[in-house]
Amino acid sequence: LKDEMAFDVGGMTCAACATNIERALKKLDGVSNASVNFPMSTARAEYDPDKVSAADMLKAIEEIGYTASVKK
Numbered sequence: 136l137k138d139e140m141a142f143d144v145g146g147m148t149c150a151a152c153a154t155n156i157e158r159a160l161k162k163l164d165g166v167s168n169a170s171v172n173f174p175m176s177t178a179r180a181e182y183d184p185d186k187v188s189a190a191d192m193l194k195a196i197e198e199i200g201y202t203a204s205v206k207k
């Protein structure tokens with residue numbers, strides 16, 4: 136089972152920040168892919184909702200110093 140979710144991300148100040156966030160998301164069990172758009176300040180993740188939640192992904196982004204919210 137695979138689902139997709141998009142986030143608004145705050146606090147990215149250089150393009151390498153996007154790579155940091157992609158790495159943090161992909162490290163979570165249940166996240167199969169993640170990509171961050173630095174100029175748009177957005178992120179998207181492919182994940183298994185049985186293994187990982189939106190809250191888990193937001194926490195992973197916030198733990199490394201950025202802000203995040205689920206994109207409406």
Ligand code: 9UX
Pocket residue numbers: 147148149150151152153155
């Ligand atoms: Mo760039 Mo982002 O030097 O955490 S990687 S500001």
